[in-house]
Amino acid sequence: MNKAGDELSPELIKGWTQVAAGNQNMTASVHTIRIANATDAAAVSCLLEVSYTALLPAFYTDTVMAQILPLITKANPLLLNSGMFYVATAGRGNVVGCGGWSIRAPKIGVRMNSQGNIRHFATHPDWLRRGIGRDILHRCVKEARAQKIERLNCYSALGAEPFYGANGFLAIKQIDVPLTDEFSFPATLMYHELS
Ligand SMILES: CC(C)(COP(=O)(O)OP(=O)(O)OC[C@H]1O[C@@H](n2cnc3c(N)ncnc32)[C@H](O)[C@@H]1OP(=O)(O)O)[C@@H](O)C(=O)NCCC(=O)NCCS
Secondary structure (H helix, E strand, O other): OOOOOOOOOOOHHHHOOOOOOOOHHHHHHHOOOOOHHHHHHHHHHHHHHHHHHHHHHHHHOOOHHHHHHHHHHOOOOOHHOOOOEEEEEEOEEEEEEEEEEEEEEEOOOEEEOOEEEEEEEOHHHHHHOOOOOHHHHHHHHHHHOOOOOOOOEEEEEEEOOOHHHHHOOEEEEEEEEEEOOOEEEEEEEEEOOOO
């Protein structure tokens, strides 16, 4: 069983073998994107913890990691129930990716009806670079366009800029997103014009 909890079925092994062989077309065949719901809370929290713990330390100091990890690794019930948050599942339904969008900005809470905000993207470290994040992000963009949203904003974690940049986002500036009165999250403000 791998870290994502997948049993190594012949189908999955065949898929990974195809990846190793450079067949990019198989990526869509081993994960499924669906709208999240409240029953995904534990799996999403687990994914956020595994992904952020493994991947963010390359870009944040130990001190910052110790401060922010407990604050950013809990699934947000409002997002989970919004119909605008997605999970990628693989194997027997294991959650290997997540992400979504909201009209209300995180923490700051400002609502601008013409603008949306990208929220809580994470891919399991064992499932990176298979198009999971891209598929979820494209779903967000499609839904935002359908709702006449003109611009998607994103507080990109340091290190995630190339991912958002490869998917239509432009960087504006470095910012500190307040998480509590004491701690903030160093990030890059990015945006994607949809109109
Ligand atoms: C950012 C993250 C969600 C990307 O997930 P992913 O499923 O691996 O991304 P994808 O496979 O869909 O990548 C799509 C494209 O984005 C770009 N990209 C993704 N990760 C990249 C990286 N580490 N470096 C450079 N480009 C990257 C590439 O162009 C990639 O296409 P390619 O693999 O064909 O070259 C993932 O790295 C992650 O969970 N990081 C830690 C948590 C985090 O920072 N989340 C963002 C919070 S704002």
